[in-house]
């Protein structure tokens with residue numbers, strides 16, 4: 402799976418960074434595109450990165466501050482112009498339903514596909530199917546703001562049919578027993594251990610995508626042992642007081658959470674407009690002094706998980 406950052410600026414866009422939005426491409430995992438946050442111009446950023454609105458499957462919003470929300474009306478209504486529409490799920494804190502209904506009504510717009518809205522008020526599992534589970538937890542920001550833990554389930558072992566054929570084993574009526582991992586005795590007396598004919602289990606990936614927050618226990622829980630943590634880093638370390646006062650984190654805060662959670666990799670985003678891309682090295686080095694495997698996102702950067 403690939404994660405592409407469509408916007409990495411905090412609060413307002415700059416000439417170098419658009420506001421918050423990132424896209425998790427799960428098409429190789431038999432899913433669609435999952436969008437996390439939807440700042441202004443997200444549909445434009447999607448076009449530039451060559452992602453189709455029609456392929457959107459779920460939109461997760463961390464919170465309803467404008468820099469994470471104001472791109473949503475455009476994304477939803479333009480999607481109505483696409484061919485081959487599929488249903489879309491929108492998961493966001495309480496209030497999103499009123500926002501969408503109001504925007505649609507006042508602007509004389511409409512949606513031509515089915516939009517399933519899930520409003521969050523507390524910690525809960527927000528998505529589950531055979532392949533993925535997503536859990537949401539309340540973080541600590543100035544308004545209700547959630548972080549998401551995305552868990553790809555382990556792919557269970559399959560029987561290696563070719564190997565069974567090679568060894569001239571007619572599984573027939575034993576198929577289900579072998580699949581369950583049992584040892585069987587064939588009619589000719591041979592004893593067959595399932596473990597010798599199962600393909601390897603593929604471990605699922607885990608990632609945490611957190612919204613705006615000061616450091617908190619919920620962040621550590623969501624990011625526990627993940628392959629990838631996306632954490633905001635609005636300010637540099639020297640501006641810690643300012644960050645906390647406004648409900649945000651610094652580079653060192655993000656790195657400390659990654660370390661405490663035993664995450665494998667950290668990507669920082671939601672960078673204050675006060676910093677230009679020339680400041681990236683300074684910001685990332687601050688974080689690396691605490692957590693070595695840290696990177697800083699720029700618009701259109703893509704990370705493979």
Ligand SMILES: [Zn+2]
Pocket residue numbers: 411412421466468469613671
């Ligand atoms: Zn923000």
Ligand SMILES: [Zn+2]
Pocket residue numbers: 464466542613
């Ligand atoms: Zn915010």
